[in-house]
Amino acid sequence: MKIESYSFGSIVIDGNTYTSDLIIYLDRIWDKWWRKEGHAIHEEDLSTVMEAPPEFLIIGTGDSGRLKVSEEIKKYIESKGIKLKIAKTKDACKLYNDLSKKSRVIAALHLTC
Numbered sequence: 822m823k824i825e826s827y828s829f830g831s832i833v834i835d836g837n838t839y840t841s842d843l844i845i846y847l848d849r850i851w852d853k854w855w856r857k858e859g860h861a862i863h864e865e866d867l868s869t870v871m872e873a874p875p876e877f878l879i880i881g882t883g884d885s886g887r888l889k890v891s892e893e894i895k896k897y898i899e900s901k902g903i904k905l906k907i908a909k910t911k912d913a914c915k916l917y918n919d920l921s922k923k924s925r926v927i928a929a930l931h932l933t934c
Contacts, residue, residue: 822850822921824914829884830933832914845917845928847873854929861889862929864897870927871901877920879906881913881930888931 825833832839843852856866878898882888886909898905906916910930917928
């Protein structure tokens with residue numbers, strides 16, 4: 822999969838436009854990613870990611886970086902042997918396109934703030 826463009830609230834992946842937060846898995850896109858707490862990530866928000874662990878997990882924190890990833894969650898992800906990359910969503914999209922060419926990558930992207 823390739824992210825073609827991202828702007829506040831909208832992302833285009835392989836010609837399809839999405840307007841809600843999503844997770845790009847290895848073989849599909851889940852465009853109904855709702856978190857327990859809007860601008861924070863909890864373990865249960867990533868439970869399906871942990872079922873088929875990637876080499877890399879990229880978290881896009883929104884246009885302005887409002888989504889927060891606690892130290893506890895960072896340690897939890899890394900304890901599963903997953904390399905974690907956190908960036909504002911625009912940068913996370915570029916990182917996804919680069920890393921997914923050669924690695925197993927999952928991206929969890931917040932599309933708005």
